[in-house]
Amino acid sequence: MSGFGTIIAFVVGDVQRDRVVPPSGITARLTGFAAAAMAFLAVFALALSLASGRLAARWGDELARSSTLRISAPEAQMSEQTAAALRVLETTPGVVSARALTQEEQSRLLAPWFGPDLPLEALPIPQLIEISETKDGYDATGLRLRLQAEVPGAVLDDHTRWRKPLEQAAGRLRVLGIVSVLLIAATTAAMITLAAQAALAANAQVIAVLRLVGARDGYIAQAFVRRFTFRALGGAAVGTVLGLGAVMLLPAASTQGGFLTGLGFQGAGWLWPVLIPPLAGAVAYLATGQAARRVLKELA
C-alpha cells in the first residue's frame, strides 16, 4: 500500500519541484522521440516472438501427432493394399486412428498445384492414409518393417524430416524476438541515461544553487527523474500506438498466405504491447535515478 502511495505521490508530484529544473526543449523532444521509436520497434519484436512462438507450438504439437502413409500400387491392387495397410495400422500400438483419404480430399490437396479441373481418375495417384498418434507415438522402425512385409507399396512419412528444421527455425525466431525486446529495453536505458547525464551536466549551476539553499540530493534527483520518466512514458505510448496501428495494417493470418501472415497479435497477446509504455517509464525512472545519484555525488 505504501509502495502504491509512493507511486501516486511520484505521479501527482510537486509542481514547484518540477519548476526548479529549467525547461530544456531539444533534450526533451529527443528523449520523447527515442522512446517512441524504441516502443515502435518493440511492438514488432513482440509481434515476431509471439507469432513464431505460436508457429513453433503448432508445428511441434499438432504435426508431431500425425503422420502420413503413402501407397503406390497398380490400380488393381490399390484397394487391397489400402485395406491391408489399415489393418496393420489398427493393430499398431500408439496409433489412435488411421483413415484413408477420399478421392475428393486428395483432389483438394492437389488443386493448388494442378488446378481444379485435373482429371484425377486418369492419373496413377497414390492413396494417402492419415494417421493420428497418441502422445507417446509409435515405433516408426517397427511399423516400417511390418509394412514392408505386408504392404510393399507403402511409404511411411512421420513428418519429422521437414518438421524438425521448421520447428527449430520458429524457435530460433522466437529467441531472436525476445533478444530484440531485451536489446531495445537496454538501448532505451542507455539513451535515457545519456540524455539525463547531459541534462544534469548542463544544469550544474542549478544544482549548485539548490545545494546552497539546502536541497537534498533526493529532492534534486527527483525533479530530473520525474521529467525523464514522463517524457519516456509519453514517447513510448505514442510509439506503441503507432506500432500497433502498423501491425493491424498487416494482412490477417490465413492458410493461403502461409506462416508469414500470422505476424501479429492474437487474443491475450494484444495485452503485451500495453506493457511497453509503463516498462519504458520504469526503465527511464531507474536509469535517470542512477545517473542523477552518480552525477550529484561528483558535483560539490
Next chain:
Amino acid sequence: MIELENIAYSYGGGELLSDISLKLSPGSFHFLTGPSGSGKTTFLKLCYGALTPTAGQVRIFDQDVRTMNRDDHALARRRVGVVHQDCQFLDHLPVADNIALPLMVSGRDDIENVSNLKELMHWVGLGNRASALPPELSGGERQRAALARAVIMSPDVVLADEPTGNVDWEMSQRLLQLLIELNRMGKTIMIATHDLNLIRAAKSKVQTRVLRIANRKLQLAGADL
C-alpha cells in the same frame, strides 16, 4: 553554533590558512576583513561545510563536518544563510521564486511564509521587481536578492561575503540594519567586507568583533577601527 579547531587549508601546493581556531556563539556579530586573496571566502566556505579543512576540525551545530553525509550538509545549510560574492540564482525562475527557493526545497512554502516573502522583498527594495528574472537584475539588486534568500528561512547563522559590494551607501545601511535586526533576534552574523565605513556604522549600533586574516592567521583586530 560553528566551531573551528586548529584548522588549516591548502590549495594544491601552498597553505592559505593555518592554525585557525574560532567559536561562533549564538547571537554574536563578527566582521571578517583582510586583503583580497587572503582567504576570506575560503574561510566562510569552511564555516558552512562547502570545503573540508586539510587539517583540524570544523564542527557545525555540534557535528563534525568529516562525519556529515550529503543529506546532513543539506539540513545544516537550511540553518545557515549564505550570501556569496558572485550570487547565483535559478535564471529561469522570477526573483520572488528564487528568494523563496529555500522554503520550496524544504517544503515550508506555506501561506505564512509567503506573506513574509513580500515583506522581505519590500525590505530589500525589490518589491516591484518580484517577477523579473535574475539576469535582468543589476549587480546591487542581485546582492539584495541573495541576502533576502539567505535570511528567508530565518537561519541560525548568516554568512555574507561582501554583501554590500555593489550597492550604494543608503542601501548598504538598510542591508546592515536588516542583519542587525536579525542579530537582535539571536542570530549569529558573520560579514566578510573591505568596507571599513560599514564596520564603523555597525559598531555604533551593535556589539561586534572584527576578525582579520593576515599571514594565513586569524587575528582579533584592535579597537582602532
